[in-house]
Amino acid sequence: MSERKAGSWLPILSAAFVLVLLLSLWAGTLPLSFSELFAVLTGQASSPTHSAVVLKIRLPRVLLAALVGAALGASGGAFQAVLRNPLADPYILGVSGGAALGAVTAIAVGASSPLVLPFAAFAGALGALGLVYWVAQAHRGSPHTLILSGVMVGSLASALLLFLLWLTPSDPLRMAIFWLAGNLALADPAWLPWLALWSIAAFLLLWSQSRALDLFTQGEEVAADLGLDIGRARLMVFVAAGALTAAAVAQAGLVGFVGLTVPHVVRLIWGPVHRSLLPASALTGAVFLVAADALARTLLAPAEIPVGVVTALIGAPFFLYLLRKREGGR
């Protein structure tokens, strides 16, 4: 891996991000030419409708998709390292499920302010993570126990979630689909700055643990021998990655497999060193989810597919491919 190649992620991914951002702002039910889009973006739009659609409707949603994708991409990369399991992902580990349960519980008891929701989701995420980790600890070194207990905790969270939604009087069916399938449509743009602040803080905390994550991939005993305080580092990573997952879930429900596929692709192209893997995964996650959301909005327009359906359609086969490849490799 040459230095030049290792450092090439930033320009390439930035360019890809700008490109997908523009495409996503352009695509939609209201037809728009590229020159009209540029006119809106440079503040010279003649039609106020165009301005309103692009800046008030599409832009917040695209930015939200970017944030959610970045949060999921980075946290997935961190989970894979700290758990030493290339199949880890916040959705598969049940962490997203826990976060959704936390958020819906908060809504059910009437505390749905943008300041409370992420914390409730965060509590749910950490609870699920703790449970999964505790179960898997009994079988140290078995990646499949981790995945299985994650799937079970996720199922448990989903069941409790459905039960809560059934108990909640207001429009439960629509809500259920929102939380379970992942959807960026219902998000409130006013929450966007808070979400951004929360996610950036969590990401910086996670990024500060890059070297610890590199060491975790060597196994916990080796990491300790190399000088890592395992307990403290693991707590930091769990808190930071859990907070990122919670932020994503509180806004977009259960969007699966972003955290699985994105770090794999990044590792394949730019290597596994977390100093670059984490920001590169965040950017790639943003690109991926913005693109997936654009597809979700336009494929069956004017109807909308939940974005979680799109990511699962791409991610689940990828997971099966990895599972097959790993088993065959042994």
Place this chain on the structure above:
Amino acid sequence: MITVEKLHFSYASAPVLQGVDLEVRRGEILGILGPNGCGKSTLLRLMRGVLTPDQGRVLWEKGEASRIARKEMARLAAVVPQSLTLPFPYPVREMVMMGRFAYQHGLTGTSSTDQRAVERALAVTDTLHLQGRPVTDLSGGELQRVLLARALAQETPVLLLDEATSHLDLDHRLEISELLVRLNREEQLTVVQVSHDLDLAAETSDRILLLRADGAAAAIGPPDQVLTAETLREVFRVDVKVEANPYTGAPRIYTVGRVGTWREASPKVHLICGGGSGGELLRRLHVAGCSVTAGPLNRGDSDQVLASALGLEIILEEPFCVMSQAALDSARSLCMSSDLLVVAPTFWGSGNLANLDLASEALEHGIPVLLVSPDPDQDYIQGQAWQKIEALCASGGQIVPDAEAALDFLKQTVD
């Protein structure tokens, strides 16, 4: 440098170390040897504070091992493990750079000191040319050298090797040993090496700690005082001869044979078999330390070939013959001096029927007879053999299912 005092440690309820005392001296190469499961690796873990002892303590200059912060310990002692499974394809250079973790803070880049330490570690371990390769593509030997490079990049005064070279070929094993000896001489690097290679440990260690299977120290001192035939026999239950390597003078261990698992003299067992029926019995009884005899067997029979290969005493008969009186007489005298007669599940015909008479004679003389899973379908002389087998059972012969059961019987009665 490191003082180990009256160290006790158990996993769950199984004790692995029992009262080990040890003083690792600055600048020495200390070898730790002993049978599997005696606690060699555990001792290394306790020394670097990854585990906390049940009793006793491990003292470094900075205090008790388990209380020294991990980062601090990583600047005192580096570890080379036996092997490592790696889920992610780190480039070799990045992998070795992980050895500098204890000297780095947060997100700051690598310093020029870090770079120099890594370059040097790569160079002395002959891995510089691998530095861009993903570690997942390396051979076992290459990976082991990279792990050593990472430990050297930690620039610690002490190096702990946990069977670090047991996966390597002779060439690289010697090369790494030479490298360790050189670093020890030139830079006063203190080396503690856990090993299974007695000869190599004897060549390279200044002192050797030999642990017994129960986790107590059997001996500690210079190799030629520790690696003696008596101590090794006691610790490994193997008969060895120790001679000095004519080129280096270090003790060299030659295995002679296994020490029997019998408290008294090893029991004598005579086996009646043939046509491959005795194979497993011959091998198991022999490995368990019995002195096994067999026969009469036809020359070229697969049981005869196996018995001869194991070096057992057998009565030979020419192929395709009815047993001669001479062969039967020799077999009888072997039978009568045995502690046990075992009849293998062979096929019975007129050629070997006389063997069953031998068995009933043995019973009359008070020698126990075991019949290993006899089967009437293996009687090819109209039930004559089966009649004799039933008669044997009636007068005290016992039926057992397999070699394991025969051994159990032997342990209960003879030992």
